[in-house]
Every structure is written in C-alpha cells, then in structure tokens.
Amino acid sequence: MSEQARAARIEAADRMAEAADRWLASLGGEQLTKAALPFGDSERRAWFYTPTYQAGLPLAEMDQRQQALAHRVVWTGLSRNAYMTASVIMGLENALERVEEGALGSLAIGSGYVRWRDPSMYFLSMFGTPESRTWGWRFGGHHVSLNYTIHDGALVSPTPTFFGANPAETGASGMGVLRPLAREEDLARELLHSLDAEQLAVALIAAEAPADIVQGNRPQVTDGAWPLTLTEISRGNYDEGFRTRLKARNDELRAAYGEDERERIRYRSAASGLRSERMRGGQMDVLRALLRQYVDRLPDDVAAAEWEAIEGRGLEAIHFAWAGGGGRHQPHYYRIQGPRFLVEYDQVQNNANHVHTVWRDPEGDFGGDPLAEHRAVTHGQGRSG
Numbered sequence: 001m002s003e004q005a006r007a008a009r010i011e012a013a014d015r016m017a018e019a020a021d022r023w024l025a026s027l028g029g030e031q032l033t034k035a036a037l038p039f040g041d042s043e044r045r046a047w048f049y050t051p052t053y054q055a056g057l058p059l060a061e062m063d064q065r066q067q068a069l070a071h072r073v074v075w076t077g078l079s080r081n082a083y084m085t086a087s088v089i090m091g092l093e094n095a096l097e098r099v100e101e102g103a104l105g106s107l108a109i110g111s112g113y114v115r116w117r118d119p120s121m122y123f124l125s126m127f128g129t130p131e132s133r134t135w136g137w138r139f140g141g142h143h144v145s146l147n148y149t150i151h152d153g154a155l156v157s158p159t160p161t162f163f164g165a166n167p168a169e170t171g172a173s174g175m176g177v178l179r180p181l182a183r184e185e186d187l188a189r190e191l192l193h194s195l196d197a198e199q200l201a202v203a204l205i206a207a208e209a210p211a212d213i214v215q216g217n218r219p220q221v222t223d224g225a226w227p228l229t230l231t232e233i234s235r236g237n238y239d240e241g242f243r244t245r246l247k248a249r250n251d252e253l254r255a256a257y258g259e260d261e262r263e264r265i266r267y268r269s270a271a272s273g274l275r276s277e278r279m280r281g282g283q284m285d286v287l288r289a290l291l292r293q294y295v296d297r298l299p300d301d302v303a304a305a306e307w308e309a310i311e312g313r314g315l316e317a318i319h320f321a322w323a324g325g326g327g328r329h330q331p332h333y334y335r336i337q338g339p340r341f342l343v344e345y346d347q348v349q350n351n352a353n354h355v356h357t358v359w360r361d362p363e364g365d366f367g368g369d370p371l372a373e374h375r376a377v378t379h380g381q382g383r384s385g
Contacts, residue, residue: 015299024036051142057123058120059122122142210333222267225266273319
C-alpha cells in the first residue's frame with residue numbers, strides 16, 4: 001500500500017469519526033440506545049436491501065437537525081455523485097408507492113405503523129465508538145446499504161456497498177427518463193455486445209437470469225452459493241407479493257437450468273465467465289470503466305486507494321459473466337469477479353425494471369479479520385488530533 005493510499009484511508013476515517021461524533025452527540029437516551037451498538041455485535045455483519053425494519057435509528061425518529069447530521073455521516077462514505085444517486089434511490093420510495101397505488105399499506109412496528117415505501121425508513125447504526133479507533137457504521141434501508149469498518153484509525157473496509165432502484169427506469173417531468181443506475185447497465189451491455197462469438201460462448205453462463213443477486217445479503221461471500229431460497233431471505237417483514245414472486249422465480253429457474261448452467265450460476269472462487277486477459281484493448285477499456293462505476297461510489301481519495309489495490313492484484317485476472325437476454329428490458333444478470341473483488345448486478349423483477357447492484361470483498365467485507373487488516377495499515381497511524 002502506498003503512503004498516499006494509507007493517508008487517504010486515515011483521512012477518510014477522521015472525516016467519518018468527526019461526523020459520527022456530532023450525530024451521536026445530538027441524540028437523546030432512547031435514540032442513543034438504538035443507534036449505538038457494540039463493535040463485536042453480530043448485528044454489524046447483518047445487512048439488508050429489502051424494505052425491512054432493522055437495528056439502528058431510522059431517519060423517521062430523528063428531528064430535522066439530527067437528520068441533517070445523519071446525512072453528513074453518509075456524505076463521508078460516498079462521492080458527491082454517489083450521494084446524489086443514493087438520494088434519488090431513497091426518493092424513489094415515494095414514486096414506488098404511487099406506482100403501487102399504496103397497495104402495500106403500512107407495517108405494524110410496536111405500537112405504531114410505518115409505510116412500506118418511506119424515504120424516512122433508512123437506519124443509521126454505529127458499532128463501537130470513534131474514540132476507540134476500531135469501530136464501524138452502517139446506513140441502510142430499501143435499496144441502499146453502506147457498511148464501513150475502521151481499524152486503528154484507518155478505513156479498512158467499505159463493503160458490502162449496495163445500490164438498487166425500483167423502478168430502474170421511469171419518466172420524469174422536464175428530464176425525460178430517470179435511470180439512477182444507468183451506466184452500471186449500459187457499460188455492461190456495451191461490453192457484452194463487443195464480444196465475438198468465441199468470447200460470448202465463455203461469458204454467457206446461462207440463457208435465463210437468476211431471480212436475484214446470487215450472494216443475496218449473506219453476511220459473507222460463500223463459495224458454492226446459489227440465489228437465496230425463501231427460508232434463507234434476511235430476517236424481517238416482507239410483503240407476500242415479494243415472497244411469492246421470488247419463490248416462483250427460483251422454482252422456475254431450478255427447473256429450467258441444466259446441470260452445467262446451475263453450476264455456472266453458482267458463485268465459485270474459481271470464477272465462471274470470460275477472463276479479462278482474453279479481452280481486446282477496447283473491451284478492457286469498457287471493463288475498467290464499468291469497475292470504476294462501483295469503486296467511484298467512494299470519496300475520491302478513497303476510490304483512488306481502492307483502485308490502486310485492484311490494479312495491484314492484477315486486472316488480467318478478472319472474470320466477466322452474463323446470464324439472460326442481451327437487449328434492453330430483458331431480464332439479465334452479470335457478475336464481475338477478481339481477487340478481493342466481486343460485483344453482482346441483476347435486473348429481473350417487475351418486468352426487468354428493478355435493479356440490484358452490489359460490490360463486495362470476498363475476503364474483507366466488514367473488515368475481515370481485524371488483525372489481518374491491521375497488518376495492511378501502518379501500526380500507530382490513526383485518527384489525528
């Protein structure tokens with residue numbers, strides 16, 4: 001790790017700690033009980049992208065000043081463009097409720113109710129305290145999950161990082177079509193369509209897309225994983241329509257896939273798909289741009305440090321895999337897999353107008369082994385001041 005990358009991770013942790021301290025100081029007793037959890041709590045590795053009530057303090061239970069301070073915490077974990085994307089995704093909850101005409105109604109929580117589609121039902125959680133220099137934080141709700149781990153005063157993990165959108169594409173007055181995750185879709189399709197017949201035969205792992213991202217919201221990337229079954233879906237409250245659709249789609253695919261397709265769809269550490277060293281120059285340019293869509297969700301200095309690490313491990317060892325149709329509005333899925341890097345994307349539900357994207361580190365999500373991460377950062381370089 002270069003000195004510049006190491007400094008970026010320390011400075012990022014400093015910014016996060018300052019914002020977290022201000023937010024925590026604004027909270028009252030019961031709020032603080034919800035917001036602050038032990039670093040060693042198993043809840044730290046629980047993450048969600050479905051509309052469910054989760055641990056932490058929701059925006060709905062904060063006053064306006066506290067909400068503003070919570071958003072400032074989120075700012076520290078995202079680039080400006082990524083924060084704008086997250087804001088649009090959260091705002092789509094209102095649009096989705098309009099599309100569904102309020103059919104899902106409200107959800108009983110304790111003695112009160114919350115809307116199923118609600119841009120204030122996003123939860124901020126702290127695990128440990130910034131003063132301890134080993135801590136973490138999570139911000140999440142429907143289609144947004146941000147997870148950061150700090151060790152010895154330096155940011156050691158920004159994953160899992162999840163963005164989704166429903167609808168993935170919708171009309172918007174004065175701006176034509178709104179597509180919050182357009183480049184994640186368009187660059188991947190551009191790469192797919194640039195492949196020759198021999199390359200495509202390797203990259204295309206199944207004619208039908210899986211029902212969801214293969215790893216789902218598992219707390220760690222699991223070798224041999226198949227898309228989550230109904231009983232494996234993260235704990236929480238879900239509308240029956242979602243459960244029914246997911247079960248039906250998984251049942252269909254289990255029956256439709258041949259044995260070879262089932263094996264290629266499964267996540268394996270020995271990756272399926274087209275290895276990047278078999279790509280030509282222009283194709284590698286598109287692959288790099290696609291990878292940067294995920295890395296550049298981070299603040300600029302941290303993104304540069306992450307990109308340095310990815311390049312250092314070798315871009316030639318990355319695999320690109322696609323399942324489903326290659327045209328717009330056809331159900332599709334892709335996976336990009338390399339050393340310490342996994343991207344999954346699907347657009348299947350709601351007539352292929354509902355997108356999920358996630359970036360994970362198969363070895364280092366949530367910081368992995370803190371001692372191993374500690375060896376990656378110079379001992380004693382921590383929070384300044």
